[in-house]
Amino acid sequence: MSEQSKKMIYLQPTPVRIWHWLNALGIVTLCVTGAQIRFPEYVNLFGTYKSAIALHNTAGIVVAISFVLWIAYYLVFAGTLKQLYVPTKGDIQSGMLRQAIFYFFNYFLGKPNPHHTAPDNKFNPMQKAAYLVIMFVLVPLVIVTGFMLLNIEPLRNTLLMIGGLKMVVGLHFILACCLCAFIFTHFYLATLGHTPFAHFVPMWTGWEEVEEEHEEQKQAH
Amino acid sequence: MRQLNKPMYLFLSLVLALLLGASAATAMESADCLACHSDAGMVGDAFAINEGQFDTTAHAEMGCSGCHESVTDAHPDDGLTPSKASCKDCHDDIHKEYTTSVHGSAASCADCHNPHEVKSATEVAGFDMNRQCATCHEPEEMTKLHDQWLPQAGLHIEALPCVTCHTGSENYVITMYLLQRDAKNRYSNFVPASQEDLAKLAGDKPVQALLDADSNGEISLAELRAFNGDPKYQGLRLWGMMTPEKVTHTFQILDNRWDCSFCHASGPEAMQTSYVAFPEQDGSYARLVVEKGAVLDVLNGTPDFYMMGATRSKWLNIAGLLIILGGLVMPVGHGTLRFLTRKNREGKGH
Numbered sequence: 001m002s003e004q005s006k007k008m009i010y011l012q013p014t015p016v017r018i019w020h021w022l023n024a025l026g027i028v029t030l031c032v033t034g035a036q037i038r039f040p041e042y043v044n045l046f047g048t049y050k051s052a053i054a055l056h057n058t059a060g061i062v063v064a065i066s067f068v069l070w071i072a073y074y075l076v077f078a079g080t081l082k083q084l085y086v087p088t089k090g091d092i093q094s095g096m097l098r099q100a101i102f103y104f105f106n107y108f109l110g111k112p113n114p115h116h117t118a119p120d121n122k123f124n125p126m127q128k129a130a131y132l133v134i135m136f137v138l139v140p141l142v143i144v145t146g147f148m149l150l151n152i153e154p155l156r157n158t159l160l161m162i163g164g165l166k167m168v169v170g171l172h173f174i175l176a177c178c179l180c181a182f183i184f185t186h187f188y189l190a191t192l193g194h195t196p197f198a199h200f201v202p203m204w205t206g207w208e209e210v211e212e213e214h215e216e217q218k219q220a221h
Numbered sequence: 222m223r224q225l226n227k228p229m230y231l232f233l234s235l236v237l238a239l240l241l242g243a244s245a246a247t248a249m250e251s252a253d254c255l256a257c258h259s260d261a262g263m264v265g266d267a268f269a270i271n272e273g274q275f276d277t278t279a280h281a282e283m284g285c286s287g288c289h290e291s292v293t294d295a296h297p298d299d300g301l302t303p304s305k306a307s308c309k310d311c312h313d314d315i316h317k318e319y320t321t322s323v324h325g326s327a328a329s330c331a332d333c334h335n336p337h338e339v340k341s342a343t344e345v346a347g348f349d350m351n352r353q354c355a356t357c358h359e360p361e362e363m364t365k366l367h368d369q370w371l372p373q374a375g376l377h378i379e380a381l382p383c384v385t386c387h388t389g390s391e392n393y394v395i396t397m398y399l400l401q402r403d404a405k406n407r408y409s410n411f412v413p414a415s416q417e418d419l420a421k422l423a424g425d426k427p428v429q430a431l432l433d434a435d436s437n438g439e440i441s442l443a444e445l446r447a448f449n450g451d452p453k454y455q456g457l458r459l460w461g462m463m464t465p466e467k468v469t470h471t472f473q474i475l476d477n478r479w480d481c482s483f484c485h486a487s488g489p490e491a492m493q494t495s496y497v498a499f500p501e502q503d504g505s506y507a508r509l510v511v512e513k514g515a516v517l518d519v520l521n522g523t524p525d526f527y528m529m530g531a532t533r534s535k536w537l538n539i540a541g542l543l544i545i546l547g548g549l550v551m552p553v554g555h556g557t558l559r560f561l562t563r564k565n566r567e568g569k570g571h
Binding site for chain 2: 037038039040041048049050053054103104107108109110152153157159160161163164165166167169170173174176177178180181182183184185187188189
């Protein structure tokens with residue numbers, strides 16, 4: 001393998017880091033309080049049922065507001081939403097497959113990651129696709145269904161139009177389970193950097209240590 | 222046949238005449254009373270009686286004079302006001318229970334129960350139960366009062382008759398009833414379906430057949446699903462309320478009802494018993510039992526009845542668990558292979 005040197009890049013701006021950890025705390029709180037709300041005979045981590053509901057509602061509102069701020073930040077202030085989150089034609093045609101082969105095969109053989117992180121290209125093609133689904137389908141839907149469940153009386157007709165209360169509750173629960181599953185996967189994948197904490201550090205400090213490739217290597221990619 | 226002597230013959234004739242005469246007089250008396258008192262134009266609203274509703278009450282069996290003992294054949298020309306029986310004469314136990322309750326000094330029996338229309342607790346729909354309370358307890362004010370401690374108070378009051386928490390009923394059952402709205406206007410509000418409208422939909426069958434398609438006296442989950450999925454009934458919805466299993470007149474505030482977990486942690490076991498109450502022509506409701514646990518059906522059994530913490534579907538729980546376990550595939554599966562192949566990455570920056 002050719003010689004590589006390390007360099008530091010500023011990968012995660014402060015607003016993104018604040019949003020990320022607020023979201024992380026919010027989603028974990030929502031998962032745990034949600035478990036108590038659905039299975040109160042088995043889970044009682046927050047004293048009373050009422051306090052679990054109050055915390056769940058508060059965390060839900062915080063996550064919903066932070067989601068709106070996140071969209072606003074990327075769309076308006078940074079303007080990089082499309083560039084970072086929407087897979088390119090190349091990503092779909094070959095990038096995702098290449099990345100999947102790396103994760104499920106080449107990684108075990110010790111071969112290098114085909115994706116090279118940069119501030120304007122933070123996510124590999126699989127990450128892009130996953131985050132696109134999570135941030136633009138799962139999270140908005142879980143927020144919308146949660147908002148409906150907080151306002152059942154005024155939204156009665158809307159609830160009926162989409163199949164009734166159980167449809168909304170069921171959807172909210174299944175989407176929440178998907179987000180819970182995502183957290184486990186997300187946490188694990190974050191340990192796959194060049195050191196187990198390599199991807200955690202930039203989400204705290206903003207700076208990531210990356211391998212600087214020689215020009216000939218870059219061209220080879 | 223041995224001949225009866227004259228005094229004995231006279232005595233038996235008298236007994237027979239008295240028996241026949243008395244029964245005829247009672248029947249005649251009620252019919253006579255109602256000939257005038259079923260007409261508000263004749264006796265005024267205050268003394269008018271809905272004959273159809275009165276006939277279905279247990280009180281009708283006693284006849285008018287059972288409670289208004291002093292009424293004479295000359296009424297109303299005699300100028301006397303007929304006596305009224307006290308409820309406690311027959312309902313002594315309930316009277317004792319009620320007078321010692323916090324409610325006892327606030328309202329008399331007749332303030333809540335019209336003796337000429339009174340129905341048993343299972344003959345009224347949940348929303349009817351609250352109508353009586355609402356004559357004194359303004360619903361908006363009650364919602365505000367409950368809002369001080371109860372999350373989504375309006376929603377709770379919509380789904381719970383007051384007496385579910387404010388009588389001595391230890392448990393509750395789910396009683397559903399049909400709501401309807403103008404099928405052509407999807408934005409109109411749902412209101413309790415009338416017997417006449419349901420009868421029109423049912424055609425030549427009884428209204429119960431709208432749900433109990435096989436008329437076996439029990440509504441199965443399959444029948445519920447068929448009803449909810451039938452476009453013919455899109456103007457109808459089944460609305461569920463948690464009604465008390467047994468009503469008392471103690472009107473206390475049950476301590477355990479302050480604790481949300483009384484209902485919400487009661488688990489799927491508490492969701493087993495449910496009924497659908499159908500309106501009858503006389504204004505009462507008749508309940509049909511629903512298959513055990515039908516309200517726990519994932520989506521289409523009772524799409525609008527859901528109580529957090531208890532009405533959870535087993536199949537959705539399994540689906541949720543599988544999804545969460547799917548999230549552990551990478552950490553566990555990939556992690557194991559990662560551990561086993563760690564030597565391949567040594568010194569390569571992984």
